[in-house]
Amino acid sequence: MNELIQTVAVYALPVLFAITLHEAAHAYAAKFFGDTTAYSMGRMSLNPVKHIDPFGTILIPILLYFATGGNFLFGYAKPVPINFGQLRKPKRDMAWVALAGPAANFFMALLWTLAIYALVLGGVQEEFFMLMAKAGVLTNLVMFAFNLFPIPPLDGGRILTSLLPHKAAYKFARIEPYGFFIVMALVLLKVIYTWWMAPVMYVASKLLQLITLPITLLF
Secondary structure (H helix, E strand, O other): OHHHHHHHHHHHHHHHHHHHHHHHHHHHHHHHOOOOHHHHOOOOOOOHHHOOOHHHHHHHHHHHHHHHOOOOOOOOOOOOOOOHHHOOOHHHHHHHHHHHHHHHHHHHHHHHHHHHHHHHHOOOOOHHHHHHHHHHHHHHHHHHHHHOOOOOOOHHHHHHHHHOOHHHHHHHHOOHHHHHHHHHHHHHOOHHHHHHHHHHHHHHHHHHHHHOHHHHOOO
């Protein structure tokens, strides 16, 4: 129980920020490209309460934590409602709306990376803040990679649907009702992490190192 409390304390803010900005980014992009559905429902908000799903964001992760001894965690936020028919160019704009969420996570990973450097440069000795910053980087890289997996309804699936020719896109989009179960099966088989998330997270972390290279030279 003490370990759970410590884990929650370290990850609470990073996870809330990651979920909130991810979903708000979808809503903002949708509004930018012509669909005001999410905006009218108050989802273009930085208020975490607007995006938390009690079952998917809280209950499932806690149950999985105890059931697997902390070896496997999974959760999700309340999906942002998007009416793709209201987008100015639905097939093209779908990709940008989908990409907005992972892009927000990559940006947050960058901010948490900068926070780590700031803590070091500031001589902050409190371990808790360093652990939280590292948790922020990891959480956002995980969300970035996972959501880019090319199976609908994940963001990567919508991006792929947008890029495919019309006939192929229509056929591919038909698997969306089964997408959640396909993804869960691949997660349990460790296919997604081994063959997708780990490589994508590695590339993203290297890109973060490249972006922050000027700061590392200060050390």
